[in-house]
Every structure is written in C-alpha cells, then in structure tokens.
Amino acid sequence: MVGGREVKLFGMWASPAVRRVEWALKLKGIEYEYIEEDISNKSTDLVKYNPINKQVPVLLHHGKPIIESLVIIEYIDEVWKHNPILPKDPYERAMARFWATYSEDKCRSAAREVFFAEGEKRVKAIKCLEETLRALDEELQGKKFFGGENIGFSDLVLGWMAFWLGVSEEVASFEVLDPNKFPWFTSWIDSFLKVPAIKENLPPRDKTVEFFHSYRRLHLAAPKC
Amino acid sequence: MAEEVKVFGRWTSPFCCRVEIALRLKGVPYEYIEEDLSNKSPLLLEYNPVHKKVPVLVHGGKPIAESLVVLEYIEETWRRNPILPEDPHRRAMARFWTKFIDEKCMPIMWKSLWSEGEMQLKLMEETKENLSILERELNSKKFFGGNSIGLVDIAASFLSCWTEVLQEVAGISLFGEAKHPILFKWANEFMSSDAVKVCLPPKDELLSHFRAMKEGMSATKAGQN
Numbered sequence: 239m240v241g242g243r244e245v246k247l248f249g250m251w252a253s254p255a256v257r258r259v260e261w262a263l264k265l266k267g268i269e270y271e272y273i274e275e276d277i278s279n280k281s282t283d284l285v286k287y288n289p290i291n292k293q294v295p296v297l298l299h300h301g302k303p304i305i306e307s308l309v310i311i312e313y314i315d316e317v318w319k320h321n322p323i324l325p326k327d328p329y330e331r332a333m334a335r336f337w338a339t340y341s342e343d344k345c346r347s348a349a350r351e352v353f354f355a356e357g358e359k360r361v362k363a364i365k366c367l368e369e370t371l372r373a374l375d376e377e378l379q380g381k382k383f384f385g386g387e388n389i390g391f392s393d394l395v396l397g398w399m400a401f402w403l404g405v406s407e408e409v410a411s412f413e414v415l416d417p418n419k420f421p422w423f424t425s426w427i428d429s430f431l432k433v434p435a436i437k438e439n440l441p442p443r444d445k446t447v448e449f450f451h452s453y454r455r456l457h458l459a460a461p462k463c
Numbered sequence: 464m465a466e467e468v469k470v471f472g473r474w475t476s477p478f479c480c481r482v483e484i485a486l487r488l489k490g491v492p493y494e495y496i497e498e499d500l501s502n503k504s505p506l507l508l509e510y511n512p513v514h515k516k517v518p519v520l521v522h523g524g525k526p527i528a529e530s531l532v533v534l535e536y537i538e539e540t541w542r543r544n545p546i547l548p549e550d551p552h553r554r555a556m557a558r559f560w561t562k563f564i565d566e567k568c569m570p571i572m573w574k575s576l577w578s579e580g581e582m583q584l585k586l587m588e589e590t591k592e593n594l595s596i597l598e599r600e601l602n603s604k605k606f607f608g609g610n611s612i613g614l615v616d617i618a619a620s621f622l623s624c625w626t627e628v629l630q631e632v633a634g635i636s637l638f639g640e641a642k643h644p645i646l647f648k649w650a651n652e653f654m655s656s657d658a659v660k661v662c663l664p665p666k667d668e669l670l671s672h673f674r675a676m677k678e679g680m681s682a683t684k685a686g687q688n
Contacts, residue, residue: 290563290596299552304555304556304559306558306559306562308558309558310555312554317551328540329527332527332532332533332535333527335529335532335535336532339529339531339532373513
C-alpha cells in the first residue's frame with residue numbers, strides 16, 4: 239500500500255465525481271484519508287483548498303490540493319505509475335480522453351435534462367440521451383470495457399452511468415437503459431459493476447435513491463428565473 | 464519519414480486556432496483544410512462522426528477531435544518546446560485552469576455577448592469576475608505557463624482578437640486595460656509572439672463575420688415576433 243497520511247480526499251458520499259477518484263485510488267492500492275463534506279455547510283478546509291468553485295472532490299497530496307475529478311485521476315496516474323489508468327500510446331490516450339470529455343460535455347448534461355424535464359421537454363431530452371447511449375454502444379462494439387480488456391480512464395469517467403443513471407431512471411420515472419437498443423453498453427454496465435474496486439466502492443442504492451428524490455424535489459420546487 | 468499532419472478547421476474558431484498555435488510552437492508542419500460548416504466535407508464527417516465539428520487533427524491518417532484532447536496529443540507526440548510543466552502538481556494546476564477557461568470563462572462570456580437585459584447584466588458581472596480570477600492566477604508572470612507560452616495560454620487565446628471583436632459587435636465592455644490591466648498586458652504579449660500572430664484571423668474580417676452573424680440573429684428574432 240502506498241499513500242497513507244500524505245493523501246487525503248474531500249468528498250461527498252452520493253457524488254459520482256468523488257467516487258471516480260476513489261475508484262482510481264483503489265485500483266492503484268493507494269491508502270488515503272477520506273473526509274466527508276456537508277455540502278450545505280462546507281468546511282473551512284474545503285474552501286481553503288478549493289476557493290474557486292468550493293466543490294468536492296479535492297485531493298490533497300503532501301498538503302497540495304488538486305481539483306476537478308478528471309484532473310485528479312490524471313494526477314494519480316502520473317504520480318503512481320503502477321496499474322496504469324491511461325494507456326501509453328499517445329493516440330490511445332487521446333481516444334480515452336475524448337470519451338471522458340464526451341461523458342462530461344454530452345452525457346451528463348443530457349441525463350440532467352431528462353432528470354429535471356417534464357412533458358414535451360422530457361420526450362426531447364430522452365431522445366438526446368439515447369443519442370449519447372447509441373454513440374457509446376457503437377464505441378464499445380467488440381470490447382468488454384472502453385479501455386479494452388481492463389478498465390481504464392474512460393471507464394472510470396463514464397462509470398457514473400453504470401450506477402447513477404439507473405438511480406435517475408428510478409427517481410425520475412423514465413427508462414433508457416434498454417439491452418435491446420444498447421446491448422454493448424448494458425453489457426459494459428454489468429462488467430464494470432463486477433470489478434472489485436468498483437463493486438466495493440458504491441454508495442448504498444436505497445440511500446442514493448432517497449437522496450436524489452429530495453434533490454429533484456428541491457430543484458423542481460425552486461423558483462425559476 | 465514523418466507522418467503527415469492535417470488540421471480541419473474554421474478560420475473564425477478560437478478552438479481551431481488553439482491547435483494551430485500548438486503545432487507552430489513545436490515547429491510541426493501541417494496542412495490546413497478550411498471547412499464550410501454549413502456544408503461539411505465527407506472527410507470531416509468520417510473523421511469526427513460523433514460531433515461532426517472542427518477542429519480535427521489527423522496524424523498519419525488517424526483523427527483526433529476536441530481541441531483540449533488534441534493539445535494534449537500534440538504535447539505527447541512532439542516533445543520540443545513543451546506546453547506542460549514536468550511536475551505532476553503543476554501539470555494538474557495547468558489542466559485545472561484550462562478547464563476553468565473552457566467550462567466557465569468562455570461559455571459565460573459568449574452568452575453575455577449574445578444575451579440582453581437583466582440576463583446580460585448578470586452574465587457580464589460573472590464574466591468580469593472570472594477574468595479577475597484569471598488575472599489573480601497570472602499575477603506577475605509573463606504567461607500562464609511562466610516564461611514561455613503553455614497550455615493555459617493557448618486555451619485562453621480567445622481573449623485575444625475574439626474578445627476585442629465580439630465586445631465591439633455586442634456594444635459592451637467586459638475586458639480592457641482599465642478593468643484587467645495584467646490580463647490585458649498578457650493578451651498583447653501573447654498576440655505578438657511569433658507562433659501566435661500567424662495563426663490569428665485578421666481582425667477586420669472577424670469583425671465583419673460576427674457583425675453579419677449578429678444581424679442574422681436579429682433578423683431571425685424579428686421574423687419570430
């Protein structure tokens with residue numbers, strides 16, 4: 239085990255962005271101290287280490303903060319070189335980063351739209367989300383993981399879809415994860431959730447459903463600008 | 464023999480400019496192909512089927528899309544004149560600032576230029592605050608990368624001629640010597656450096672282009688009312 243007291247992670251139990259950092263740490267066997275943040279009452283430490291957006295996750299290594307989950311994962315991969323997360327070849331690294339960017343730029347906003355939309359807007363939003371699933375399904379053809387035989391950077395970044403998308407479906411009453419429409423993607427979800435570092439590091443499902451129910455209720459009740 | 468490099472781009476796009484600046488900084492010869500976005504070439508659609516957008520870098524026949532992904536690829540493939548530092552923590556900081564520019568600064572500034580009334584005032588305030596944050600990061604350095612241009616400087620290239628032109632078209636003031644003197648000085652330093660100045664579009668042509676875009680948008684709005 240490496241790391242120990244020199245590695246700290248500020249997180250929030252329900253956050254997929256935090257979990258992906260934890261998955262990276264677990265895959266490399268890095269020991270770390272986890273600090274749970276109350277998002278409605280952020281600690282002075284969190285604000286000190288991330289004054290710009292005051293968000294989790296924040297990784298602290300030898301007292302130096304690193305912010306933004308994708309940036310943190312790349313940092314972890316560069317500092318602890320065993321069990322690499324990104325491939326060696328520059329072109330393959332570019333492909334891994336491309337799909338990671340796709341997750342953050344397209345998939346998350348599409349899922350968010352569906353989660354909060356109602357009526358006609360919901361129908362349209364679902365179509366957009368399905369487009370992204372189609373693209374991911376196509377990319378996975380012939381592969382067990384986005385990273386190939388083993389999980390890699392894009393799997394970790396897209397990993398929120400293996401758990402939190404299912405939670406969203408339940409909370410907001412919609413269905414997109416259809417194995418007939420997206421056989422490769424749904425198969426990837428199964429394989430991904432079986433990886434020990436992932437399986438042993440997911441939030442409890444009912445507690446997460448409950449959390450996102452409240453989150454959705456709050457958002458829909460808030461006065462619109 | 465070196466494999467050939469092609470860049471599919473659009474002269475008005477700051478994202479495409481980023482790619483060209485990086486290639487020039489590293490002395491990498493490339494062929495530039497101008498795309499008409501209203502009539503995309505079959506090659507572009509083949510090279511970027513997911514987004515169908517520019518920029519796309521093609522190296523030895525292999526395409527890479529998404530400007531920041533392309534920049535990291537360029538950095539890893541052509542090692543001279545590095546645009547990222549060696550130290551992992553400093554690299555993480557550079558990546559963080561690049562994301563800040565891409566996900567906060569640019570989209571909010573862009574929206575503020577094209578919106579109206581209360582919304583515009585709100586976005587303008589946010590833009591000015593983001594620029595102040597960037598200024599504090601720049602501090603007394605010549606470039607975000609230190610003594611030489613780095614990834615963050617390249618990501619911030621929209622703060623050169625684009626911001627100047629767009630403010631003029633929108634008739635608002637967001638960024639100037641009085642409000643952000645350090646950043647303004649940076650912009651001038653950046654624009655006059657050899658690798659950058661050859662990549663920037665001519666200001667008067669850019670002005671005509673965005674003026675026409677604004678007129679087109681106003682005409683559409685008038686037609687809708």
